[in-house]
Amino acid sequence: MRIAPKLALRLAPKLALAPTLLATGICLYGCLLWTITVSFTTSQLLPSYRWAGLINYHRLFRSLRWHTAYANMLLFGASFMLLSLVLGAGLAVLLDRKLRAASIFRGIFLLPMALSFIVTGLAWQWLLNPGVGLQHFVRELGWSRFTFDWIADPACAIFAVAIAAAWHAAGLVMVLTLASLRAVDPSIWQATRVDGIPPWRVYWHILLPMARPALLTAAVLLLEVVIRTYDLVIAMTHGGPGGTTDLPSLFVVDFSLHRASLGVAAAGAVVMLGSALAALAPLLYLSRRRA
Amino acid sequence: MHCSGPVAWICGAALVLLAATLQASDGLPIEVIHFWTSDSESAALRVLAAAVARRGGRWIDSPIVGSDAATSVALNRINGGDPPAAMLWVLGNRVSALAEANLLNDMDGPAARGHWLEVLPPLVLEHSVWRGHFIAVPAEIHGENWLWFNTGVFHDARLEPPAHWSDFFAIADRLRARGIVPLALGAQDWQLVLLFNAVLLDVGGARLYRDFYIRHDARAATGPAMQNALATFARLRAYVDPGSPGRSWNQSTALVISGRAAMQVMGDWAKREFTDAGLALGTDFGCRLAPGSDGQYILAVDSFTFPRTHDPGTLAAQQLLASAVMDPATQLEFNQVKGSLPVRRDLSLASPDACTRLALEAFANPDHHLPNPALALDSGAEGAVGDVIARYWISPSMSAGRAAQLLAQAIADP
Amino acid sequence: MNRRRFARLGLYAFAISAALFFLAPLYVVLCTAFKPPSELRGASLLALPLAPTWQAWSRAWSHACTGLACDGIRVGFWNSVRITLPAVLLSVSLGAVNGFALSMWRLRGASVLLGLLLVGAFIPYQIILYPLVTLVAAAGLFGTLPGVICVHVIFSLPILTLLFRNFYASLPPEIVSAARVDGGSFWSIFWHVIRPLSSGMIIVAVILQFTGVWNDYLFGLVFAGREHLPMTVQLNNLVDRTYGENDYSVDMAATVLTALPPLLIYLLAGRYFVRGITAAAVKG
Numbered sequence: 007m008r009i010a011p012k013l014a015l016r017l018a019p020k021l022a023l024a025p026t027l028l029a030t031g032i033c034l035y036g037c038l039l040w041t042i043t044v045s046f047t048t049s050q051l052l053p054s055y056r057w058a059g060l061i062n063y064h065r066l067f068r069s070l071r072w073h074t075a076y077a078n079m080l081l082f083g084a085s086f087m088l089l090s091l092v093l094g095a096g097l098a099v100l101l102d103r104k105l106r107a108a109s110i111f112r113g114i115f116l117l118p119m120a121l122s123f124i125v126t127g128l129a130w131q132w133l134l135n136p137g138v139g140l141q142h143f144v145r146e147l148g149w150s151r152f153t154f155d156w157i158a159d160p161a162c163a164i165f166a167v168a169i170a171a172a173w174h175a176a177g178l179v180m181v182l183t184l185a186s187l188r189a190v191d192p193s194i195w196q197a198t199r200v201d202g203i204p205p206w207r208v209y210w211h212i213l214l215p216m217a218r219p220a221l222l223t224a225a226v227l228l229l230e231v232v233i234r235t236y237d238l239v240i241a242m243t244h245g246g247p248g249g250t251t252d253l254p255s256l257f258v259v260d261f262s263l264h265r266a267s268l269g270v271a272a273a274g275a276v277v278m279l280g281s282a283l284a285a286l287a288p289l290l291y292l293s294r295r296r297a
Numbered sequence: 298m299h300c301s302g303p304v305a306w307i308c309g310a311a312l313v314l315l316a317a318t319l320q321a322s323d324g325l326p327i328e329v330i331h332f333w334t335s336d337s338e339s340a341a342l343r344v345l346a347a348a349v350a351r352r353g354g355r356w357i358d359s360p361i362v363g364s365d366a367a368t369s370v371a372l373n374r375i376n377g378g379d380p381p382a383a384m385l386w387v388l389g390n391r392v393s394a395l396a397e398a399n400l401l402n403d404m405d406g407p408a409a410r411g412h413w414l415e416v417l418p419p420l421v422l423e424h425s426v427w428r429g430h431f432i433a434v435p436a437e438i439h440g441e442n443w444l445w446f447n448t449g450v451f452h453d454a455r456l457e458p459p460a461h462w463s464d465f466f467a468i469a470d471r472l473r474a475r476g477i478v479p480l481a482l483g484a485q486d487w488q489l490v491l492l493f494n495a496v497l498l499d500v501g502g503a504r505l506y507r508d509f510y511i512r513h514d515a516r517a518a519t520g521p522a523m524q525n526a527l528a529t530f531a532r533l534r535a536y537v538d539p540g541s542p543g544r545s546w547n548q549s550t551a552l553v554i555s556g557r558a559a560m561q562v563m564g565d566w567a568k569r570e571f572t573d574a575g576l577a578l579g580t581d582f583g584c585r586l587a588p589g590s591d592g593q594y595i596l597a598v599d600s601f602t603f604p605r606t607h608d609p610g611t612l613a614a615q616q617l618l619a620s621a622v623m624d625p626a627t628q629l630e631f632n633q634v635k636g637s638l639p640v641r642r643d644l645s646l647a648s649p650d651a652c653t654r655l656a657l658e659a660f661a662n663p664d665h666h667l668p669n670p671a672l673a674l675d676s677g678a679e680g681a682v683g684d685v686i687a688r689y690w691i692s693p694s695m696s697a698g699r700a701a702q703l704l705a706q707a708i709a710d711p
Numbered sequence: 712m713n714r715r716r717f718a719r720l721g722l723y724a725f726a727i728s729a730a731l732f733f734l735a736p737l738y739v740v741l742c743t744a745f746k747p748p749s750e751l752r753g754a755s756l757l758a759l760p761l762a763p764t765w766q767a768w769s770r771a772w773s774h775a776c777t778g779l780a781c782d783g784i785r786v787g788f789w790n791s792v793r794i795t796l797p798a799v800l801l802s803v804s805l806g807a808v809n810g811f812a813l814s815m816w817r818l819r820g821a822s823v824l825l826g827l828l829l830v831g832a833f834i835p836y837q838i839i840l841y842p843l844v845t846l847v848a849a850a851g852l853f854g855t856l857p858g859v860i861c862v863h864v865i866f867s868l869p870i871l872t873l874l875f876r877n878f879y880a881s882l883p884p885e886i887v888s889a890a891r892v893d894g895g896s897f898w899s900i901f902w903h904v905i906r907p908l909s910s911g912m913i914i915v916a917v918i919l920q921f922t923g924v925w926n927d928y929l930f931g932l933v934f935a936g937r938e939h940l941p942m943t944v945q946l947n948n949l950v951d952r953t954y955g956e957n958d959y960s961v962d963m964a965a966t967v968l969t970a971l972p973p974l975l976i977y978l979l980a981g982r983y984f985v986r987g988i989t990a991a992a993v994k995g
Contacts, residue, residue: 030831070684114730120977122943122969132739135540135756140735142757143757181985272838290826342778358779358780361932362947
């Protein structure tokens with residue numbers, strides 16, 4: 007094989023990247039710039055490009071609904087991410103312990119990932135329905151005072167949604183963490199056995215910290231889910247009861263379509279993006295600081 | 298494109314000729330985006346499709362469930378250069394928003410030919426016309442302030458359904474003592490607003506309703522009558538079952554059908570649920586206008602609109618559909634299947650059942666027609682009112698005065 | 712010894728409870744899909760069907776009404792296939808090439824580029840539909856199969872590029888330098904050297920992408936055009952009704968049918984999925 011000219015070699019990766027990067031850049035960033043622009047215009051049902059200053063942001067922050075939705079997002083985000091990370095890491099540790107029928111368990115834990123969020127929301131809505139679902143079933147079994155009506159309770163509905171979302175996402179966290187645990191040098195295990203350290207200590211103090219990059223990657227992916235969750239909530243509670251599972255993504259869709267206030271919706275989207283970046287920054291910082 | 302006056306006839310004739318020539322091939326294709334996806338609505342759709350076919354058209358169906366998704370798809374199709382021939386919308390602020398954005402063709406031609414100006418009720422006409430042009434073709438009239446009840450339950454309890462909301466509470470207490478859920482309600486925003494409007498109509502009268510919804514009178518919105526209405530509405534919380542949050546309306550109707558609940562305030566589309574479940578009007582279930590309606594009728598109207606296009610084939614298709622929908626025979630058959638009232642006032646229904654007769658009585662006087670929030674408010678205000686009512690319903694700590702203030706803000710926002 | 716046994720029992724208890732948690736919703740869905748209409752009203756959703764039947768399944772597949780047409784959800788099945796397979800093929804290939812370029816060739820600002828790409832993943836799609844439609848229509852692809860495939864590819868590139876880049880970054884760089892010494896060009900190195908080593912990651916990417924594209928609702932609804940609507944749209948039309956009776960057994964049967972292809976893929980290839988991610992040895 008002849009040696010390729012040096013210039014061509016240097017250019018080749020750039021040429022390979024260029025078309026897709028260009029397309030992605032134009033699409034994503036074009037759309038992003040458009041959204042930011044529209045948030046400063048008088049757009050109603052359709053975009054108009056008349057400058058409107060900050061009025062959309064005023065309307066946004068004056069809206070009862072936005073404040074509820076934003077607060078819900080914080081609640082949902084925190085509980086969902088915590089639950090997914092803990093559950094996922096826990097399952098990874100579980101599967102690392104060499105159980106019998108581990109592959110069956112693993113398959114079960116991965117199943118929810120195959121389902122769409124619409125299906126997830128519907129299935130959980132049916133399961134958590136106080137009248138005919140889990141609560142009813144357990145009561146029929148004899149525990150007549152058992153209640154699990156979180157989905158109908160304004161104070162708890164958002165956590166029911168977080169549970170459903172964690173059910174879907176825990177599998178991914180598990181796989182990422184498990185990969186990290188499996189890559190661990192077996193000599194560490196031998197050393198700890200010699201020293202007589204109980205396994206849970208090994209996990210807690212040594213292995214899980216080693217899995218930090220995996221967990222951080224998982225956290226980034228989970229954060230993306232928090233921002234983009236829409237189908238799950240619509241299918242499960244439709245934003246109810248009384249707006250307690252309303253989220254900024256629902257707000258944006260509702261205002262841009264139903265309420266013909268595209269400008270306000272765009273302002274909401276910009277605030278969402280800003281919040282996402284604010285949450286992303288510490289995660290990226292943490293993943294950079296590798297010992 | 299608007300044809301008016303004598304030009305309308307020429308345009309119309311040209312299009313009819315065009316339609317005739319195209320008909321020779323396969324029937325003029327008319328793609329319609331709509332949100333009628335249930336079995337009973339499909340039956341009504343078939344009537345329309347048959348009417349279209351009789352005129353030489355071919356109905357192409359694009360059902361999309363959920364009006365938000367339908368809005369999104371319709372707008373994006375228009376933006377992407379591939380608009381459907383027709384779209385179904387709830388008449389009112391959505392249609393106005395489309396007209397204002399200059400997205401609609403007008404149907405002045407078929408309107409002139411069909412004398413729509415003379416046969417449509419004033420309230421419907423007002424919203425079907427935009428700056429002098431017909432931009433929406435109403436298909437049906439639904440009433441929102443109805444009371445549906447299980448006659449067996451009331452008979453066993455030796456009670457009568459309430460004539461006014463002030464009567465409701467004593468009756469409901471006795472029902473509750475017998476283990477019956479007095480009021481079946483799905484606590485979704487729109488259902489709560491529908492219920493609230495029924496209470497408002499009784500407690501504040503049609504005058505307060507108009508002052509609030511049509512004149513956007515802030516003093517009326519915060520006055521004692523409104524607060525009274527809100528307080529009465531809040532008292533209803535105690536009479537719904539715990540499964541009501543987020544429940545869809547037809548699941549709530551199912552409670553009344555099975556006798557677990559006594560009554561439901563819901564639009565006349567609920568009748569179909571009862572008849573489909575095999576219940577007989579009069580013996581098993583009954584209908585009345587909501588307590589204290591006093592002959593007033595809150596209208597909800599679905600209509601067809603036609604995206605702007607200059608393509609002569611599509612134009613012909615649009616006019617074909619418009620004429621088909623407003624045709625007297627189609628109106629009669631379609632609305633009978635759907636359980637609603639025809640939009641034309643010049644029709645006489647053959648053997649209407651008891652509920653339809655009540656509806657016709659209320660509908661007969663145009664002065665008694667009241668707009669539902671979609672007709673009365675712009676979409677932002679409509680949404681804001683829904684937010685306030687829904688929030689008030691789940692907040693026992695919110696006073697009626699505070700809620701009234703929020704309502705005033707909701708309708709005042711420009 | 713006793714303590715160890717106790718710990719083992721505890722592990723199995725945790726595993727079984729977790730399994731119940733993960734299976735419960737699916738159990739509800741499957742159970743109800745087999746119930747005849749008589750068992751649906753008022754009965755507990757968790758009760759096993761007394762007289763299981765395939766009725767709901769056949770209705771969901773071929774008779775259920777969505778609008779005027781009563782052809783069930785099978786109409787959408789081939790559309791979903793036609794959208795998903797090319798989208799997966801294209802996006803995984805491009806992701807691999809991009810990941811390779813970003814990881815193994817010293818490019819200035821590679822991490823910045825990657826970061827910028829990632830940020831793109833945090834925009835709620837619904838708000839950018841309008842400009843996206845404008846762009847796609849300008850390219851003449853609106854309402855076509857290639858159009859919706861392109862949209863899927865573009866939106867999945869950030870994550871796939873990230874995954875592949877991380878994967879290739881964990882491979883020893885000597886592979887590339889050795890191949891360059893032997894006279895390889897970018898493309899020949901990729902095809903002959905890197906590709907055979909990537910099978911683990913490729914499987915992961917294919918599984919993730921297949922699931923993501925197959926289960927998508929929004930892009931299919933807006934960009935695919937009337938003749939190419941995927942199964943998820945039919946499913947939604949069926950299940951999300953507010954008027955009329957909800958036949959829960961048909962709804963749930965339709966739900967399972969729509970979810971079946973990704974479910975099968977996970978069941979069959981699940982072990983490769985874990986192996987593939989393990990091989991990726993995520994480095995953050």
